[in-house]
Amino acid sequence: MITDTHRPLRDPAVNAVIARLAAAQQYRPDDPLAGRARDPHDYSKYGYSIAQEQGDLIYLLCRGIRATRTVEFATSVGMSTLYAAAAVRDNGGGTVIGSEIVPTKVTVARANLAEAGLADYAEIREGDARTTLRDLGGRVDFALIDGWLGAEPSLAREVIEIIAPQLRIGAYVMNDNAEPDFLAYVRDPANGFLAVTLPLHGGTELCVKVA
Template identity: 65%
Template structure:
């Protein structure tokens, strides 16, 4: 293990090598990406919009702490967050990571990265609109990542997906949000929806929430 990764809770050199390569190949999207240009996800088939390593380390550590075996993420992109989730689930004794990705080329790349890391058998990657593919998760979930794509108007995708996922979270489940969409924050910060939440100084916009009671309509 290199000095660079000595303090990371993820100590699998095979997985870390894949993560390092993805990070090394990361490039800035033309036109500033979806927040500075087009909002069409198919315009970025070869560009990953992923969590940062510190967020991934936190995901791994929290999943180990709560013994997570069933987790869900929106969205998978090139599979960076999936690698952290799948490693934690494997190290917890096994389980399932339910991923979601609307762009087939990115889904294929993510599956390739997972296979390279030896984790593909732990992942159920659902291709399509997460508002539909994540509507039924097949049972209670221990941890969710909500990392949505920006939209031009109306409720954010993060808020819409969260409203579908929330009733499927077990009491004590954790949720991480990457982009701090205002309407998403309104949802998790309203005690009536069954969450307690905290803003973290990671990537400038990380919200960590725990489900402490049933959500409205559950």
């Protein structure tokens, strides 16, 4: 088990919010995550967020590449946003652009960022990511794709196709849900990515844009 003293992100204020969110992770026992016919608005109180070890990796990657502009789909209650925003801040400044379709979660995510002292480093866009992420305002260094599961074409596949042209060479993309059509896209050499599956949280796909 990794203790807070051995985690790469060492800001006590940020870690306090992360610890609270991790402890409050709520999953409906009558609704397995594998379910596909769900409405995200029915889950406004549930933060299906990344695991802390995935957050550690986000922070390390973003620090390592000196990221100043990152993007995520979907923000949920802001767990992943905290890691990316802390990294951007610690790199000297920048912006995390998040997209979240559930208004209640947008409000909660913004409050969590404010509590952690990171509100100035994140822009949460409310709405459908296929619209909100079409213009990211410049080249992006890192992207997290961890949105709602659904039938193919998955939202992950649709979003990566929107984001990919806006990524700089050397940018990383992390995916949590391993949607088959997303994997097919990033593993096709014609699309300019290299990808590997990491043994984090049941399988985390890490990709780098090389062309």
